[in-house]
Amino acid sequence: xxxxxxxxxAGEKVSPVPVWLMRQAGRYLPAYxxxxxxxxxxxLCKTPELAxxxxxxxxxxxxxxxxxxxxxxxxxxxxxxxKLTFLEGAGPVLIPPVRTMEDLNRLxxxxxxxxVPFVLETIKILRQELKDKVPLIGFAxxxxxxxxxxxxxxxxxxxxxxxxxxxxxxxMFAKLMDLLTExxxxxxxxxxxxxxxxxxxxxxxxxxxxxxxxxxAVKPYVSRILSELKESGIPRIxxxxxxxxxxxxxxxxxxxxxxxxxxxxxxxxxxxxxxxKVVQGNLxxxxxxxxxxRLKERVYQILEQGRxxxxxxxxxxxxxxxxxxxxxxxxxxxxxxxxx
Amino acid sequence: xxxxxxxxxAGEKVSPVPVWLMRQAGRYLPAYxxxxxxxxxxxLCKTPELAxxxxxxxxxxxxxxxxxxxxxxxxxxxxxxxKLTFLEGAGPVLIPPVRTMEDLNRLxxxxxxxxVPFVLETIKILRQELKDKVPLIGFAxxxxxxxxxxxxxxxxxxxxxxxxxxxxxxxMFAKLMDLLTExxxxxxxxxxxxxxxxxxxxxxxxxxxxxxxxxxAVKPYVSRILSELKESGIPRIxxxxxxxxxxxxxxxxxxxxxxxxxxxxxxxxxxxxxxxKVVQGNLxxxxxxxxxxRLKERVYQILEQGRxxxxxxxxxxxxxxxxxxxxxxxxxxxxxxxxx
Numbered sequence: 001x002x003x004x005x006x007x008x009x010a011g012e013k014v015s016p017v018p019v020w021l022m023r024q025a026g027r028y029l030p031a032y033x034x035x036x037x038x039x040x041x042x043x044l045c046k047t048p049e050l051a052x053x054x055x056x057x058x059x060x061x062x063x064x065x066x067x068x069x070x071x072x073x074x075x076x077x078x079x080x081x082x083k084l085t086f087l088e089g090a091g092p093v094l095i096p097p098v099r100t101m102e103d104l105n106r107l108x109x110x111x112x113x114x115x116v117p118f119v120l121e122t123i124k125i126l127r128q129e130l131k132d133k134v135p136l137i138g139f140a141x142x143x144x145x146x147x148x149x150x151x152x153x154x155x156x157x158x159x160x161x162x163x164x165x166x167x168x169x170x171x172m173f174a175k176l177m178d179l180l181t182e183x184x185x186x187x188x189x190x191x192x193x194x195x196x197x198x199x200x201x202x203x204x205x206x207x208x209x210x211x212x213x214x215x216x217a218v219k220p221y222v223s224r225i226l227s228e229l230k231e232s233g234i235p236r237i238x239x240x241x242x243x244x245x246x247x248x249x250x251x252x253x254x255x256x257x258x259x260x261x262x263x264x265x266x267x268x269x270x271x272x273x274x275x276x277k278v279v280q281g282n283l284x285x286x287x288x289x290x291x292x293x294r295l296k297e298r299v300y301q302i303l304e305q306g307r308x309x310x311x312x313x314x315x316x317x318x319x320x321x322x323x324x325x326x327x328x329x330x331x332x333x334x335x336x337x338x339x340x
Numbered sequence: 341x342x343x344x345x346x347x348x349x350a351g352e353k354v355s356p357v358p359v360w361l362m363r364q365a366g367r368y369l370p371a372y373x374x375x376x377x378x379x380x381x382x383x384l385c386k387t388p389e390l391a392x393x394x395x396x397x398x399x400x401x402x403x404x405x406x407x408x409x410x411x412x413x414x415x416x417x418x419x420x421x422x423k424l425t426f427l428e429g430a431g432p433v434l435i436p437p438v439r440t441m442e443d444l445n446r447l448x449x450x451x452x453x454x455x456v457p458f459v460l461e462t463i464k465i466l467r468q469e470l471k472d473k474v475p476l477i478g479f480a481x482x483x484x485x486x487x488x489x490x491x492x493x494x495x496x497x498x499x500x501x502x503x504x505x506x507x508x509x510x511x512m513f514a515k516l517m518d519l520l521t522e523x524x525x526x527x528x529x530x531x532x533x534x535x536x537x538x539x540x541x542x543x544x545x546x547x548x549x550x551x552x553x554x555x556x557a558v559k560p561y562v563s564r565i566l567s568e569l570k571e572s573g574i575p576r577i578x579x580x581x582x583x584x585x586x587x588x589x590x591x592x593x594x595x596x597x598x599x600x601x602x603x604x605x606x607x608x609x610x611x612x613x614x615x616x617k618v619v620q621g622n623l624x625x626x627x628x629x630x631x632x633x634r635l636k637e638r639v640y641q642i643l644e645q646g647r648x649x650x651x652x653x654x655x656x657x658x659x660x661x662x663x664x665x666x667x668x669x670x671x672x673x674x675x676x677x678x679x680x
Contacts, residue, residue, distance in 0.1 A: 157497075160663065163626040167634075210602050210624055210657075212641075244585040245604040262550050264585040284550055286503040294507075301552075317550075323500065 002134050005066040008311045009198055009235035009256050011278055017303060017312055017340035018065035019333050020137070022239075023319030024058040025070045029326055031057045041086045045071050048121040055126055059134055061326070062333045066134050066198070067126065069191070071119060073141030073202055074149060076187045079115035080107045080179075082150065097153030099161055104176055110183050112190030119187075120194040127195040138196030140188050142203035142225070142240075143180035144218045150176070159208055166217055173217065181221040185228045192232035200237040200259070201225060207242030207261075214246050219253075226254040237280060241318060247272040262317025266305035279309040282317040288328040295328065299335045314340075342474050345406040348651045349538055349575035349596050351618055357643060357652055357680035358405035359673055360477070362579075363659030364398040365410045369666055371397045381426045385411050388461040395466055399474055401666070402673045406474050406538070407466065409531070411459055413481030413542055414489060416527045419455035420447045420519075422490065437493030439501055444516055450523050452530030459527075460534040467535040478536030480528050482543035482565070482580075483520035484558045490516070499548055506557055513557065521561045525568045532572035540577040540599070541565060547582030547601075554586050559593075566594040577620060581658060587612040602657025606645035619649040622657040628668040635668065639675045654680075 004018035026032055032054050036044060044050050055070040074092055078084050083095040098104055112120060126136050141149075148162045149155075156162075165173045188199050206218050226236050239259030240246060250258050251274050260269050260281035269279065287298050299314075306312030314336045320329060344358035366372055372394050376384060384390050395410040414432055418424050423435040438444055452460060466476050481489075488502045489495075496502075505513045528539050546558050566576050579599030580586060590598050591614050600609050600621035609619065627638050639654075646652030654676045660669060 155497075157495075158661070160661070163624075164629050167626055167629040207603070211605050211608065212638075213624070242582065245608065248608070263547070265551050268551065268585065268588070284503075284553070286507055289504050289507040298552075321498070321500070 001132055002065055005313060006135050006197065006235065008313045009237075009278060011256070011311050013307075013311050015340060016337040017306065017314050019314035019336040020064040020066040020068065021058070021062070021316050021320050021329065021332075022068075024062065024064055024068065024329075025054045026320060027322035028320055028324040028329065029057055029061065031061060041072075042084065045075060046118045048118050048125050051118070051122040052125040052129060055122070055136075056129060058329075059130070062330050063337075064134070064333055066137050067130055068137040068200070069119070069123060069126070069139060069196070071122070071139070073139070073146065073204075075119065076110055076112075076116060076140070076183055077146060077150060079110045080183060082107075091155040092149065093154045094149055095153065097161070098150045098176065099165070101172055104172060104179075107176075107179060109179060110186065112187050116187070116190075120190055123191060123194040123196055135197040136195065137198045137200055137237075138188065138191035139200040139202060140184050140191075142201045142206060142218075142238075143177050143184055143221045144206050144209075145202060145204045146180050146184070147173075147176055148205045150180075159205070162205075166213065170217075177217070177221050181224055184225050188225065188229055189232060192229070192234055196234065198235040198237065199229065199232075200239060201255075203238065203240040203243070206240040207244075207246065211245050211249060215249055219249055223253060230254060239280070244269070251276070257313065259315065260317065266302060266312075267308060270305075270308055275308075275310050277309075278311040278313065279306065280313040280315050282315065283332070285316045285318050285321050285324065288320070288324040288332065292331065295332065296335055296339070299332065300339050303336065303340045341472055342405055345653060346475050346537065346575065348618060348653045349577075351596070351651050353647075353651050355680055356677040357646065357654050359654035359676040360404040360406040360408065361398070361402070361656050361660050361669065361672075362408075364402065364404055364408065364669075365394045366660060367662035368660055368664040368669065369397055369401065371401060381412075382424065385415055386458045388458050388465050391458070391462040392465040392469060395462070395476075396469060398669075399470070402670050403677075404474070404673055406477050407470055408477040408540070409459070409463060409466070409479060409536065411462070411479070413479070413486065413544075415459065416450055416452075416456060416480070416523055417486060417490060419450045420523060422447075431495040432489065433494045434489055435493065437501070438490045438516065439505070441512055444512060444519075447519060449519060450526065452527050456527070456530075460530055463531060463534040463536055475537040476535065477538045477540055477577075478528065478531035479540045479542060480524050480531075482541050482546060482558075482578075483517050483524055483561045484546050484549075485542060485544045486520050486524070487513075487516055488545045490520075499545070502545075506553065510557075517557070517561050521564055524565050528565065528569055529572060532569065532574055536574065538575045538577065539569065539572075540579060541595075543578065543580040543583070546580040547584075547586065551585050551589060555589055559589055563593060570594060579620070584609070591616070597653065599655065600657065606642060606652075607648060610645075610648055615648075615650050617649075618651040618653065619646065620653040620655050622655065623672070625656045625658050625661050625664065628660070628664040628672065632671065635672065636675055636679070639672065640679050643676070643680045
């Protein structure tokens with residue numbers, strides 16, 4: 001098996017540098033579209049054979065060094081008591097939004113084996129099928145990110161209900177964070193037990209908070225999850241989008257790998273993050289619209305800066321765009337391998 | 341006249357610390373609503389007596405140390421050849437979006453005296469009416485921020501067309517940035533000539549770019565505007581939202597004051613920005629939903645950190661929310677004055 005990714009997670013400087021792409025299984029790939037056209041998004045997530053099929057596609061098509069489970073961070077919220085709908089082109093809708101103590105008291109924790117067996121089954125199929133290829137990454141949304149979707153009832157520009165809950169009803173906020181933390185721990189442990197060889201915790205909206213609020217209202221829950229996962233013995237990646245102002249807070253998190261978004265230079269980030277963590281990232285996903293020579297130059301620059309880190313896993317700084325040209329994604333993977 | 345704000349802009353540590361609030365004239369104020377209910381938003385911007393009236397409201401109601409012209413950053417785009425509509429609750433719509441060289445070639449530069457006389461007239465009225473009160477701040481959108489609205493045709497989550505233009509058609513991008521830079525220079529110079537006593541350049545979307553792209557595609561234009569304004573002799577404030585990763589790039593900008601959003605601690609920002617600039621900011625606007633004691637504690641912390649700067653102008657880290665309680669905004673201004 002190609003174990004470059006796992007060796008880099010363990011802190012080894014690996015050549016060539018391993019690369020995978022956030023949302024690498026997805027709409028930009030015609031092979032994905034072909035599967036997706038047969039079914040709706042949620043059914044695809046819940047049908048292990050299909051989810052496994054699209055998970056493997058980018059491994060075969062692009063030659064990435066890791067597979068990541070095809071699923072959605074909102075999946076564990078359904079058995080908690082939320083009706084989840086994905087509207088084409090408009091993002092998820094969560095009903096009812098959780099805004100009062102009554103709403104919150106109606107929610108329940110989950111038992112992954114009973115409530116999301118399809119995820120664990122997908123992982124088992126994937127481990128069989130990926131045996132001689134690459135490692136499999138499991139994932140979950142971080143509690144604050146999940147909370148924003150629950151409280152807003154979907155995507156939002158302002159995070160009005162989330163921030164008002166944090167500032168006006170901190171006890172309710174903490175209770176919901178506790179519940180989501182418990183759910184996330186059992187969900188990720190179940191993924192590890194089913195065979196996930198690494199996990200990534202996605203904190204897509206953690207960066208909307210000030211350093212002070214992140215420290216008080218997000219970090220303790222993230223820490224708890226990461227520490228609880230230690231016993232699983234698999235590497236833990238924490239990715240917080242737009243987290244440039246939080247780097248000093250990420251230093252002491254119990255995670256092997258910190259994912260960086262595209263905004264900051266890796267060299268700047270290392271000054272504040274220190275050199276103990278492996279870093280993952282951080283090409284602007286839109287770089288796939290650059291002509292080859294300019295893409296190559298950017299890949300080279302990121303690899304150069306990544307050399308200063310303890311170890312480097314190449315990735316995009318956010319999910320790949322549905323409009324990205326698949327041949328450029330393939331070129332990117334090749335460039336990373338050739339240039340490192 | 342209360343000249344605390346201007347003295348702080350000049351680098352003087354002022355006690356009490358001056359405070360104004362981004363979007364301080366706006367929907368959260370019942371007095372504003374009363375005016376706004378008589379007319380639509382664009383007509384309000386274009387009617388000097390009314391625009392002056394709502395500009396002065398927060399000076400009288402809150403006791404802020406500066407007034408800021410009531411207008412919108414998109415106002416100068418209309419005479420360039422863009423049809424501008426504000427849909428209630430849905431943000432601006434710009435027709436046609438500028439996506440091809442043909443679209444771009446149809447645009448023209450503006451002559452502020454002929455094209456936006458109402459803005460200059462509003463400033464003249466305000467200088468008369470504010471004579472014994474506080475200084476008047478003029479403002480404009482920075483070219484990249486204006487470009488995103490033009491290219492996307494409104495607000496956006498992904499900035500797809502903007503980033504594709506930057507990466508796929510850099511010459512078109514540069515040409516549009518040049519035009520917007522020229523427009524912004526003449527617009528701000530005209531505001532200064534009409535009597536604006538300081539100007540703020542709002543780069544609301546500059547922070548979506550990596551440091552590298554900001555340096556190449558945004559900073560040169562911002563620099564040009566700021567340098568051209570030097571001869572006006574009034575202080576220049578540059579505010580880039582979500583610009584934590586850009587602080588090192590802001591050090592050598594020809595602006596007296598750098599506005600910080602709420603994400604970063606001022607103490608962290610100063611380490612990277614240096615001590616030559618006056619800093620403005622940076623309370624999370626949602627803090628106005630905190631109970632009084634917790635609000636007070638945050639104001640105190642920001643003032644403490646602000647003492648480390650060359651000089652400090654207190655502000656929110658982004659515009660005040662329409663849902664903010666006006667009595668909390670008043671309390672905030674009082675707290676800043678009492679605690680500093």
